[in-house]
Amino acid sequence: MAGLIESMFARQLEERKQRLQEAATRASDPRQIHDLLDDVDRALAKISSGNYGLCESCHEPIEPDRLALDPMTRYCVDHLTENEQHALERDIELARQMQNRLLPARDLILPGWTSHFHYEPSGQVSGDYCDIIAGDNPAESFYFIVGDVTGKGIAASLLMSQLHAMFRTLAGSDFSLSELMERINRLFCEASLSTHFATLVCGLAHKTGEIEFSNAGHCLPFIIRERGIERLSTSGLPLGFACDAHYHTEKKALLSGDTLFLYTDGLTESAAHSGELYGENRLLDLLKGASSVSPKELLESCLHDLTRFSGRGRRSDDLTLMVLRKE
Numbered sequence: 587m588a589g590l591i592e593s594m595f596a597r598q599l600e601e602r603k604q605r606l607q608e609a610a611t612r613a614s615d616p617r618q619i620h621d622l623l624d625d626v627d628r629a630l631a632k633i634s635s636g637n638y639g640l641c642e643s644c645h646e647p648i649e650p651d652r653l654a655l656d657p658m659t660r661y662c663v664d665h666l667t668e669n670e671q672h673a674l675e676r677d678i679e680l681a682r683q684m685q686n687r688l689l690p691a692r693d694l695i696l697p698g699w700t701s702h703f704h705y706e707p708s709g710q711v712s713g714d715y716c717d718i719i720a721g722d723n724p725a726e727s728f729y730f731i732v733g734d735v736t737g738k739g740i741a742a743s744l745l746m747s748q749l750h751a752m753f754r755t756l757a758g759s760d761f762s763l764s765e766l767m768e769r770i771n772r773l774f775c776e777a778s779l780s781t782h783f784a785t786l787v788c789g790l791a792h793k794t795g796e797i798e799f800s801n802a803g804h805c806l807p808f809i810i811r812e813r814g815i816e817r818l819s820t821s822g823l824p825l826g827f828a829c830d831a832h833y834h835t836e837k838k839a840l841l842s843g844d845t846l847f848l849y850t851d852g853l854t855e856s857a858a859h860s861g862e863l864y865g866e867n868r869l870l871d872l873l874k875g876a877s878s879v880s881p882k883e884l885l886e887s888c889l890h891d892l893t894r895f896s897g898r899g900r901r902s903d904d905l906t907l908m909v910l911r912k913e
């Protein structure tokens with residue numbers, strides 16, 4: 587494990603130790619706290635001896651996701667006790683159900699637009715963020731967001747739900763779109779580990795067909811018009827990279843029948859058995875016929891093409907697709 591990450595865990599553990607020591611002085615029965623202190627000391631000793639992050643049973647690395655959630659984790663998933671396995675399965679199922687409830691409603695009525703999205707975790711939970719949020723005047727505008735937190739699994743899904751809470755709280759207040767992005771970036775920087783970041787496109791779509799958008803290092807969305815396809819090329823730093831990053835916005839006008847297509851790299855970086863990646867060119871070929879089909883049909887043909895390319899079975903990465911069509 588990289589020294590930087592180990593020293594980050596050491597810092598977290600030292601902090602935890604200090605808090606436990608303070609709690610022990612106040613507790614009427616400090617025995618349980620002393621047991622926890624022993625666990626922290628054991629983890630710190632492992633960092634000193636270079637064994638930190640290795641399963642105590644098989645000596646293989648513990649899943650980074652689980653270590654990030656609990657720096658004192660001692661066993662890899664394969665070597666949990668049966669009770670621990672069942673508890674973990676229950677937790678993950680609960681997390682999956684909670685995450686499903688964070689998705690926007692499928693039957694949202696948007697002012698002047700129709701939408702369709704596809705959200706598919708590679709495992710039980712996803713690190714992708716997909717959202718549609720009403721603007722300050724819901725009859726006039728709405729926000730659309732497609733993003734991707736580094737990593738997969740539970741740790742990524744927790745950060746995704748943080749993003750969801752931040753956007754749901756702050757979108758629609760008096761902030762301009764770039765202020766919104768800058769505030770959320772700052773909050774995300776403060777709330778997440780320095781090893782985690784998120785790429786994301788957030789836009790504000792108006793009833794008139796005008797969109798304003800900002801891109802934090804995410805896959806470039808496309809506008810599909812009758813006369814051709816346009817790539818929205820502006821991009822800033824991923825969220826969580828630098829607390830004081832600035833986010834610029836750009837505006838485009840969509841006409842009736844024009845389509846905005848957003849996706850996560852679970853699409854373009856999906857690999858065939860040969861190792862070849864799905865790639866942007868293949869996507870562009872598929873999008874060429876997009877203006878003649880409904881948003882739902884467009885997503886279906888995209889998924890069909892992806893499955894034909896990479897084969898059936900579980901996807902290797904979380905996948906999100908969103909289509910917005912100007913009516």
Ligand SMILES: [Zn+2]
Nearest residue numbers: 641644662665
């Ligand atoms: Zn193990």
